[in-house]
Amino acid sequence: MPTLQVGRKELPYELRRSATAKERRITVTPGHIEVLALASDNEEDVAGFLYRKRQWVFNTVRDMERITANRSSVPRFITGSKIPFRGRNMSLTVRRTDAERAAVSFKNRFIVDLPHWAGVDADRLVASELKHWLKQRVRRDVQEIAAGFGERFGLVPRSIRITDMVHGWGSCGLQGNILINWNLIFAPRKVLEYVVAHELTHLRHRTHGHEFWSLLAAVDPSFEASKMWLDTNQSYLMADFLGEG
Structure with a gap:
């Protein structure tokens, strides 16, 4: 698995290429980083993109580690939470992305992609986006x-x-x-x-x-x-x- 070097810290990430994606994207969840690249990107394109985003990736991973270490005091809307929907409790996954806006999707579970500007305590934003979607x-x-x-x-x-x-x-x-x-x-x-x-x-x-x-x-x-x-x-x-x- 490739890694991103930020200072002394090495951050392993999964690289995925898409023929339909219109822009590159980084998604961070607890213990996992996914980099979505364009089908036409070469290694230099991906490396340059990651270099420009390195500080954001580092800060986001650090925030995720802090959340995981303090689960007893974190907001309710985190990865692993349950959201009632049509009579069933569906799993929630909250991800950090480098996008400008939050997005909600549903495929047998709820996925909320938070924008890069969302703070560590993004509970209100997740709740608001879920309510709008529902x-x-x-x-x-x-x-x-x-x-x-x-x-x-x-x-x-x-x-x-x-x-x-x-x-x-x-x-x-x-x-x-x-x-x-x-x-x-x-x-x-x-x-x-x-x-x-x-x-x-x-x-x-x-x-x-x-x-x-x-x-x-x-x-x-x-x-x-x-x-x-x-x-x-x-x-x-x-x-x-x-x-x-």
């Missing part, structure tokens, strides 16, 4: 679910908005505007489908009478199990998973 995802999910129900049952709202709700999981206004609690991203998808179906059903029946429940059963035949899950896990869903405190 809100975007639940918005997409709700739109897909509502479109499917709308096509099949003719239940088309005037608008659907994802929002923070202190009480309740959703609402349907008199004008057909629907609100959905974004915390439902932490629940299984079937539960989210139930809440969307419930509010769409209110487009036709305002009260919870027999006709309402009959139509809801047609829209979502398994709604009773989802409703029971919500009743049982209400306090869990409203927990401050991504609080910045």
Whole structure:
């Protein structure tokens, strides 16, 4: 494995070349450095890039070592933490990169790439980026679910908005505007489908009478199990998973 010499310290790194990458990138995680190079780069190109980034790499590795040595006092959002998502706890990996902006990706786990300017205590930034990503995802999910129900049952709202709700999981206004609690991203998808179906059903029946429940059963035949899950896990869903405190 090649190494980067910074003063007296040798830092081993993994070199990976990409034919699709548009720029070189360095990613640092506890105990590992990855250098992404362009397919056209020769050894001098890579060496020059690493030389220019050597101080940042050294400082970042030192910060990672400090975090690992003091895990009892570090923020919650570190590599190995668990993030609830669609009814499951998914692993989190936090990486340091030389990029200008933070980025979140998901492939059977959450990966948060922190920009070079993020300090050692980047907990708030990780929480903020995760919250933004999760809100975007639940918005997409709700739109897909509502479109499917709308096509099949003719239940088309005037608008659907994802929002923070202190009480309740959703609402349907008199004008057909629907609100959905974004915390439902932490629940299984079937539960989210139930809440969307419930509010769409209110487009036709305002009260919870027999006709309402009959139509809801047609829209979502398994709604009773989802409703029971919500009743049982209400306090869990409203927990401050991504609080910045």
